[in-house]
Amino acid sequence: MTDKTGARETVLGRIRDALALAPKPDEQVERAYRTGRTLPAEERLDLLVDRLVDYKAVVHPCTAATTASTIARVLAARGARTVGVPAGLDRSWLAGFDGTVREDSPDVPAPRLNDLDGVVTASAVTCAETGTLFLDGSPDQGRRALSLVPDLHVCVVDLSTVEVGVPEALARLVPERPTTLISGPSATSDIELERVEGVHGPRTLDVVIRTDV
Amino acid sequence: MSSTFLGMPAAPPRAPYGEGNLRGDKKFPKAAHTELRNEQLRENLHRATHTIRAKRLAMTGELPDWEQLRAAGSAIKTDTMNRLPELLEQLEEKVTAAGGTVHWARDAVEANAIVTRLVEATGSSEVIKVKSMATQEIGLNEHLEERGIQAHETDLAELIVQLAHDKPSHILVPAIHRNRDEIRQIFLKGIPGVDPGLDSVPAHLAAAARAYLREKFMTTKVAVSGANFGIAETGTLSVVESEGNGRMCLTLPDTLITVMGIEKVLPRYSDLEVFFQLLPRSSTGERMNPYTSLWTGVTPGDGPQDFHLVLLDNGRTAALADSVGREALNCIRCSACLNVCPVYERAGGHAYGSTYPGPIGAVLTPQLAGMHEAKNDPNSSLPYASTLCGACFDACPVKIDIPSLLVELRHQHTEQSGTTAEKLAMKAAGAVMSRPKLYTNAQKAAGLGRVIAGRDRKISHLPPPFDGWSESRDTPAPPKQTFRSWLASAEGAATLRKAAAEGTGAPSHPSTGENPEEQR
Numbered sequence: 001m002t003d004k005t006g007a008r009e010t011v012l013g014r015i016r017d018a019l020a021l022a023p024k025p026d027e028q029v030e031r032a033y034r035t036g037r038t039l040p041a042e043e044r045l046d047l048l049v050d051r052l053v054d055y056k057a058v059v060h061p062c063t064a065a066t067t068a069s070t071i072a073r074v075l076a077a078r079g080a081r082t083v084g085v086p087a088g089l090d091r092s093w094l095a096g097f098d099g100t101v102r103e104d105s106p107d108v109p110a111p112r113l114n115d116l117d118g119v120v121t122a123s124a125v126t127c128a129e130t131g132t133l134f135l136d137g138s139p140d141q142g143r144r145a146l147s148l149v150p151d152l153h154v155c156v157v158d159l160s161t162v163e164v165g166v167p168e169a170l171a172r173l174v175p176e177r178p179t180t181l182i183s184g185p186s187a188t189s190d191i192e193l194e195r196v197e198g199v200h201g202p203r204t205l206d207v208v209i210r211t212d213v
Numbered sequence: 214m215s216s217t218f219l220g221m222p223a224a225p226p227r228a229p230y231g232e233g234n235l236r237g238d239k240k241f242p243k244a245a246h247t248e249l250r251n252e253q254l255r256e257n258l259h260r261a262t263h264t265i266r267a268k269r270l271a272m273t274g275e276l277p278d279w280e281q282l283r284a285a286g287s288a289i290k291t292d293t294m295n296r297l298p299e300l301l302e303q304l305e306e307k308v309t310a311a312g313g314t315v316h317w318a319r320d321a322v323e324a325n326a327i328v329t330r331l332v333e334a335t336g337s338s339e340v341i342k343v344k345s346m347a348t349q350e351i352g353l354n355e356h357l358e359e360r361g362i363q364a365h366e367t368d369l370a371e372l373i374v375q376l377a378h379d380k381p382s383h384i385l386v387p388a389i390h391r392n393r394d395e396i397r398q399i400f401l402k403g404i405p406g407v408d409p410g411l412d413s414v415p416a417h418l419a420a421a422a423r424a425y426l427r428e429k430f431m432t433t434k435v436a437v438s439g440a441n442f443g444i445a446e447t448g449t450l451s452v453v454e455s456e457g458n459g460r461m462c463l464t465l466p467d468t469l470i471t472v473m474g475i476e477k478v479l480p481r482y483s484d485l486e487v488f489f490q491l492l493p494r495s496s497t498g499e500r501m502n503p504y505t506s507l508w509t510g511v512t513p514g515d516g517p518q519d520f521h522l523v524l525l526d527n528g529r530t531a532a533l534a535d536s537v538g539r540e541a542l543n544c545i546r547c548s549a550c551l552n553v554c555p556v557y558e559r560a561g562g563h564a565y566g567s568t569y570p571g572p573i574g575a576v577l578t579p580q581l582a583g584m585h586e587a588k589n590d591p592n593s594s595l596p597y598a599s600t601l602c603g604a605c606f607d608a609c610p611v612k613i614d615i616p617s618l619l620v621e622l623r624h625q626h627t628e629q630s631g632t633t634a635e636k637l638a639m640k641a642a643g644a645v646m647s648r649p650k651l652y653t654n655a656q657k658a659a660g661l662g663r664v665i666a667g668r669d670r671k672i673s674h675l676p677p678p679f680d681g682w683s684e685s686r687d688t689p690a691p692p693k694q695t696f697r698s699w700l701a702s703a704e705g706a707a708t709l710r711k712a713a714a715e716g717t718g719a720p721s722h723p724s725t726g727e728n729p730e731e732q733r
Contacts, residue, residue, distance in 0.1 A: 017222035018534035106514035201457025
């Protein structure tokens with residue numbers, strides 16, 4: 001414990017010494033980049049779809065009324081028979097699904113999530129310009145492991161939560177919540193800097209966009 | 214000011230000599246000489262760096278406010294360095310309040326000891342790792358191995374490097390020096406139970422890594438990560454990645470240990486809006502990397518319930534004490550400077566001998582670890598591993614003026630190396646050049662250099678004190694005749710008269726003898 005305190009004081013002391021030896025004038029941070037952007041719903045949707053498709057996510061536009069049938073169709077097309085859902089997910093979304101639905105809880109050991117064919121979650125915010133979904137661990141999105149371990153992630157996005165750019169999307173988040181930014185299925189550029197989709201995270205990302213919500 | 218601030222400030226120490234991976238065993242020219250002979254390496258590097266250059270330009274060009282983002286990124290980093298003590302104390306306070314434990318490490322030795330102690334306390338004999346420059350810098354894996362703890366790298370490229378008992382050669386893609394066929398061979402040899410029919414299609418290679426690592430993710434109780442950003446205002450840490458191995462490590466184990474350089478702190482959560490735009494576009498040439506994780510201490514029911522943050526100095530304060538050099542601490546490890554560097558593209562990352570290769574490595578490594586720590590310190594050659602072309606400065610998302618830093622480090626090197634043969638030679642040259650007659654005679658004498666030139670009229674080894682110069686470049690043999698003696702000759706006078714008469718000032722080359730142009 002004394003050693004730990006010693007290291008802390010030493011490092012902080014070194015920093016103060018360094019700043020005294022090489023003082024720099026105060027820096028004013030000028031934020032001249034674009035913030036607070038808005039776009040009409042239709043343009044936001046077009047931009048988002050373009051960006052999602054570019055990074056190999058599969059997009060399924062629908063409405064509040066067709067949410068359940070759209071999700072059922074997506075899961076059927078992927079051959080998913082057992083899907084996991086977070087405890088707070090609107091279960092009416094799965095009304096059209098005839099397979100097994102498993103509600104997740106923190107007690108379920110992670111390896112058990114391997115048994116799921118896929119997972120359906122909601123999302124907190126989405127950034128159109130980069131095609132990025134933000135999950136923040138809210139009850140309808142669940143713990144981070146749930147949307148990570150299964151090989152298929154069906155993510156529901158309400159168009160009203162879609163922001164134009166990164167600054168606008170980040171401004172809607174609660175910093176302290178465990179947050180995951182997802183842009184397409186997992187990928188790597190490690191072999192000859194060529195992008196390959198599908199490594200450890202879900203290899204398939206289906207995005208269901210509710211255009212009237 | 215603080216209670217420790219008594220009397221004159223002392224220059225902070227460099228990273229301890231012989232610890233970690235901040236120094237090669239050869240000087241750059243010598244190391245590069247070996248690497249340059251490796252044609253496969255040069256081909257791999259050429260293909261990879263050119264692919265990424267085009268992607269980066271397309272993605273940065275897509276944003277009309279790219280320059281404004283760069284300016285903001287640079288200013289945020291400079292402001293951060295000015296306020297480093299208060300920001301680190303704030304980060305510590307917030308992480309602690311959120312259920313995490315903060316540790317401070319003066320250097321690599323202390324950081325390795327802290328991580329080892331924390332792993333041992335869990336009873337686990339293995340850890341899974343997210344790719345991290347800081348833990349590579351301090352040589353954590355090697356240290357853990359000595360203590361009987363096995364570290365599994367889970368990033369695909371780091372896995373390739375680890376399985377091949379190789380060293381990383383790039384900040385972002387550590388296995389950039391390997392092509393798909395070599396990776397296939399490495400996997401066939403190194404992954405237990407791999408399908409012997411594995412081919413070299415990148416998607417299949419990635420799938421083999423997925424199958425191999427999945428079990429490790431599910432069963433290993435401790436993870437070690439680095440951090441791209443640490444937010445002082447909220448205590449939030451962030452890891453930016455692509456494959457999902459980061460998410461696995463940050464989410465599934467019971468214990469998470471994050472090693473973060475003290476310069477990685479950012480003041481505000483909203484500062485991420487700048488860096489989440491700058492980093493992916495500069496590094497992989499993507500609008501956004503597939504996955505970014507943000508976590509604050511411990512969240513009940515979600516992720517590791519035991520979280521430790523190790524704040525690492527290891528020479529960073531020494532860099533901070535240099536008013537020019539400290540700019541290198543603004544680096545966000547995107548690797549754009551490596552990908553545009555003509556020297557990196559040919560020599561590769563191993564020639565730099567450090568965890569940090571390329572242009573940023575050439576300015577960061579000597580500052581973290583020093584360049585006069587031993588006789589013929591290999592790090593003293595790094596500031597010269599550049600043509601000063603400036604491509605790195607243009608590419609840097611936080612506008613680090615790498616060429617100016619290189620020049621400053623060269624200056625520091627010559628100042629510190631005392632009276633060298635090179636210095637004496639320069640002084641002698643100055644004296645000769647200031648006396649025209651002596652200079653003419655000296656030029657004539659230089660013609661003798663033809664004697665030591667090879668048949669290709671190149672001199673590859675100059676005698677002392679000029680051997681430093683010829684270490685990394687060939688010198689053309691001096692011509693038979695100097696320009697001045699040619700001009701004074703009948704032929705020169707005739708050419709000059711002819712040119713004056715024509716009024717063009719462009720005399721044709723003399724048809725006989727050597728081309729005087731060569732003598733410049």
